[in-house]
Amino acid sequence: MIQTIIQVGNSLAVTLPAQFIRKSGWKAGDKIMVEHDAEKQMALIMPKKMEGTAHLTPEFYEWLNKTSKKYKEAIIELAHK
16 A cells, blocks of 8 residues: 655654554554665564564565565555555
């Protein structure tokens, strides 16, 4: 799904869709972990309780980057359904 980056004070934020929030059980004030790779312009969010369990390897990021480029059009089409 496509989300828009918004300005919140001096920071930027991305809202989480209501359907995701309902299914995840997350609520305002919950702590989350954010892993990111600025070079590949990717971010992964997860509950803080998963900290240390989902570290992604450079090889995974490389695979994800290649796959994202290869199937970009299909991913965009699916996001709009």
